[in-house]
Amino acid sequence: MANTTSAKKATRKIARRTAVNKARRSRVRGFIRKVEEAIASGDLAVAAEALKAAQPEIARAASKGVLHSNTASRKVSRLAARVKALSA
Helix, strand or coil: CCCCHHHHHHHHHHHHHHHHHHHHHHHHHHHHHHHHHHHHHCCHHHHHHHHHHHHHHHHHHHHCCCCCHHHHHHHHHHHHHHHHHHHC
């Protein structure tokens, strides 16, 4: 258990940040799931629209440090490739 005042404050700050990061990560997963469901249904228009909505959300998570930038790029790239494959 934290003893010093600064350590106690640090644990409060960490708890707040953890809650924010958890919410943001959950939100990103929801956007990704919508894209994957649209891909599974085979509807190109819906999948493209879902990807368009997911991209800024994934980028935002990366800029806030919730996801590593390479991880975010990889996720967007793979989703985009799967959406593109629907049109072929």
